[in-house]
Amino acid sequence: GGDIPIGAGLSSSAAIESGLAFAINHIFNFGIEKLELVKLAQRAENEFVGVKCGIMDQYINIFGAAHKVLKIDCRSLEYEYHPFTRDDLRIVLCNTMVSHSLASSEYNKRRAECEEGVKILQRYNPQIKSLRDADIEIVESHKNDFPEIVYKRCKYVVGENKRLQKACEDLDRNDFVAFGKRMYGSHAGLRDLYEVSCPELDFLVDIAAKQSGVFGSRMMGGGFGGCTINIIEHDKVNHFISEVSGSYQKKFGKTPATYICTIENGTGILQ
CATH class of the missing domain: 3.30.70.890 (GHMP kinase, C-terminal domain)
Incomplete structure (x- = not known):
């Protein structure tokens, strides 16, 4: 989570999950697609932590883009960007x-x-x-x-x-x-x-x-x-x-x- 405050409602747990999944994938060259990394990070929250969270926090950690707001369709897992410029x-x-x-x-x-x-x-x-x-x-x-x-x-x-x-x-x-x-x-x-x-x-x-x-x-x-x-x-x-x-x-x-x-x-x- 880096310098993201813990317990502040800023999804520090999702940042740790997503960052760790991304790092392991990169270090060992597993070739896991970004969407699969998102799903793995969500599973960690659901099955290990025990929070039945959706996929939004992990998704934005992986797919976030500078100066853009991300809209996610949590059914199809498609997404689109909207400008914040x-x-x-x-x-x-x-x-x-x-x-x-x-x-x-x-x-x-x-x-x-x-x-x-x-x-x-x-x-x-x-x-x-x-x-x-x-x-x-x-x-x-x-x-x-x-x-x-x-x-x-x-x-x-x-x-x-x-x-x-x-x-x-x-x-x-x-x-x-x-x-x-x-x-x-x-x-x-x-x-x-x-x-x-x-x-x-x-x-x-x-x-x-x-x-x-x-x-x-x-x-x-x-x-x-x-x-x-x-x-x-x-x-x-x-x-x-x-x-x-x-x-x-x-x-x-x-x-x-x-x-x-x-x-x-x-x-x-x-x-």
């Missing part, structure tokens, strides 16, 4: 300094709740294999068939899938105002429907929304701690960090670590 914007992560100790167990619970929702929808439409096959109208029409908690999870996932598609269109148009609004919408869903946020994350997002030059903010990672991701005008970054850090220190008695990031290429060989 605004030189006047910066990505700033704010670490709550709260370890996301609940994230792994709660992830497994959320996955089970979503799978229960799919089974309920399949009674009415056998073509639905996962929540990506449903739309919000279908979910709402069967609201009374769901346990309340399952309804909330399904509503979030279906809405987030739609939001992701629109966000990619925003990036293609270089429309970061619209993209930022979808970030806030995503956080609201994670907070209210998927229920994986925490007071510290919510506070950081709320404070960010009040700062000049901030386009969008949301939690990232598994939740229950970890980091927020913020898109900010480059000349407002120092002021943003100062304001957010001061407000957070006053509220929670600790200073959030901050990381100014760029989007770079995925796992590779350093010369």
Whole structure:
């Protein structure tokens, strides 16, 4: 994982898994294709660590490209890139300094709740294999068939899938105002429907929304701690960090670590 903070919701485990798989493949010249390396790294998380994670974190570690956002189809495992090329914007992560100790167990619970929702929808439409096959109208029409908690999870996932598609269109148009609004919408869903946020994350997002030059903010990672991701005008970054850090220190008695990031290429060989 290099200098990726552990327990900050930045997928340090996926970085270790992907990096180790890549290194062994390179050193011993096994000739394993990149997608197979991704699958091996995911298996390590699923079968050894015991987290039933998807493939996104390992995928981006291997297939990441500089100045591009990667959209993955987790069914076909196809992918496409969308541009993130605004030189006047910066990505700033704010670490709550709260370890996301609940994230792994709660992830497994959320996955089970979503799978229960799919089974309920399949009674009415056998073509639905996962929540990506449903739309919000279908979910709402069967609201009374769901346990309340399952309804909330399904509503979030279906809405987030739609939001992701629109966000990619925003990036293609270089429309970061619209993209930022979808970030806030995503956080609201994670907070209210998927229920994986925490007071510290919510506070950081709320404070960010009040700062000049901030386009969008949301939690990232598994939740229950970890980091927020913020898109900010480059000349407002120092002021943003100062304001957010001061407000957070006053509220929670600790200073959030901050990381100014760029989007770079995925796992590779350093010369």
